[in-house]
Amino acid sequence: xxxxxxxxxxxxxxxxLLELRGRETLPAMVLFVVSMLVAxxxxxxxxxxxxxxxxxxxxxxxTALLGLGRAFVAEREQGLLDGLVLAxxxxxxxxxxxxxxxxxxxxxxxxxxxxxxxxFFSGGVDVGTVLAxxxxxxxxxxxxxxxxxxxxxxxxxxxxLPLLFLPLALPIVVGGVxxxxxxxxxxxLGFLGLYDLIFAxxxxxxxxxxxxx
Amino acid sequence: MIRAxxxxxxxxxxxxxxxxxxxxxxxxxxxxxxxxxxxxxxxLRLCAGLAAPTRGTLEVEVGRARVGFLGHxxxxxxxxxxxxxxELYGRLYRIEERRERIGMLLERFGLWEAxxxxxxxxxxxxxxxxALCRTLLHEPELLLLDEPFNALDAxxxxxxxxxxxxxxxxATLLVATHDPERLVPLASGRLAFA
Numbered sequence: 001x002x003x004x005x006x007x008x009x010x011x012x013x014x015x016x017l018l019e020l021r022g023r024e025t026l027p028a029m030v031l032f033v034v035s036m037l038v039a040x041x042x043x044x045x046x047x048x049x050x051x052x053x054x055x056x057x058x059x060x061x062x063t064a065l066l067g068l069g070r071a072f073v074a075e076r077e078q079g080l081l082d083g084l085v086l087a088x089x090x091x092x093x094x095x096x097x098x099x100x101x102x103x104x105x106x107x108x109x110x111x112x113x114x115x116x117x118x119x120f121f122s123g124g125v126d127v128g129t130v131l132a133x134x135x136x137x138x139x140x141x142x143x144x145x146x147x148x149x150x151x152x153x154x155x156x157x158x159x160x161l162p163l164l165f166l167p168l169a170l171p172i173v174v175g176g177v178x179x180x181x182x183x184x185x186x187x188x189l190g191f192l193g194l195y196d197l198i199f200a201x202x203x204x205x206x207x208x209x210x211x212x213x
Numbered sequence: 214m215i216r217a218x219x220x221x222x223x224x225x226x227x228x229x230x231x232x233x234x235x236x237x238x239x240x241x242x243x244x245x246x247x248x249x250x251x252x253x254x255x256x257l258r259l260c261a262g263l264a265a266p267t268r269g270t271l272e273v274e275v276g277r278a279r280v281g282f283l284g285h286x287x288x289x290x291x292x293x294x295x296x297x298x299x300e301l302y303g304r305l306y307r308i309e310e311r312r313e314r315i316g317m318l319l320e321r322f323g324l325w326e327a328x329x330x331x332x333x334x335x336x337x338x339x340x341x342x343x344a345l346c347r348t349l350l351h352e353p354e355l356l357l358l359d360e361p362f363n364a365l366d367a368x369x370x371x372x373x374x375x376x377x378x379x380x381x382x383x384a385t386l387l388v389a390t391h392d393p394e395r396l397v398p399l400a401s402g403r404l405a406f407a
Binding site for chain 1 (some may be wrong): 289
């Protein structure tokens with residue numbers, strides 16, 4: 001277990017270092033989400049409506065998709081997945097490390113996006129919304145990282161990832177919007193937690209088959 | 214060390230390897246030769262476990278922790294320095310006394326001075342040297358080298374020659390090349406034609 005965590009930490013550190021050096025993913029995600037929120041602000045006449053909260057989730061999911069699309073870029077462009085697959089670490093550690101790195105980027109983006117949303121829309125951001133976003137992030141990254149690894153092997157990878165990811169992200173959007181607009185957010189938070197658990201286990205268990213022929 | 218029986222590999226409808234029979238004993242130095250597109254790379258990738266055979270069986274005695282693979286790509290991150298790349302692999306391969314081993318390889322392959330430079334700034338030849346450091350880092354028992362002399366200058370080629378001479382008899386080597394002349398004297402009396 002210690003070795004597994006050490007491998008995951010080494011791989012996640014590498015991904016964070018790559019982003020720190022390249023600065024390709026994070027700025028694009030921030031710019032994208034802020035642009036979306038600005039556009040929504042001007043498109044909606046009632047700035048405290050449920051629609052605004054719903055659109056927050058659209059912004060989060062598409063911003064995450066942007067980050068996921070770049071998750072395996074270094075590995076794809078330089079054939080580096082072979083190097084990681086050859087290493088004697090558990091292959092699921094590659095998935096977990098990518099998940100953690102993508103999650104870190106997404107959380108950083110949301111540290112800007114949620115205050116921006118509260119600034120633009122009068123409804124603000126309550127604790128239920130923050131909890132829902134946190135739970136949704138885990139689900140998005142768990143499923144998205146697996147699908148990004150699958151897409152990387154395909155030819156139409158830019159098209160394949162959204163095609164695979166968006167249908168699977170629908171329950172997250174439903175749970176997230178529910179937790180944000182409903183009186184009782186607990187039910188929806190439970191749903192998001194269950195989604196995270198099921199899909200994290202599935203992604204963890206199947207990743208090895210995705211990265212090996 | 215390696216035992217292939219009726220080994221075949223197809224990519225879609227394209228037949229790349231057909232009914233290959235291969236026995237490689239521990240300590241052998243086997244040269245795999247043939248023209249471009251003859252399946253040398255595929256054979257090595259199958260042996261490394263990076264691809265699965267379409268038909269037949271392939272048994273490799275050692276696990277992936279003891280396999281060193283040098284392919285067409287150097288398998289190093291361009292945004293990381295030479296040292297960071299080897300540190301990463303050193304951690305994943307759980308090498309004890311990692312720093313010493315990395316330092317020794319960087320010295321041996323003439324990259325010590327450039328150790329803190331990003332791999333992306335390296336020439337093709339330097340990348341190949343770094344790739345060789347990565348491949349040899351964990352002292353593999355089975356070495357699979359695909360066109361290892363590619364991009365190496367005379368000095369780099371001489372370093373690799375010396376390394377292969379030292380490894381001969383210890384590690385098992387499978388070297389794929391379309392230009393076997395340099396390596397024929399090293400092969401243990403056997404050439405494999407893919």
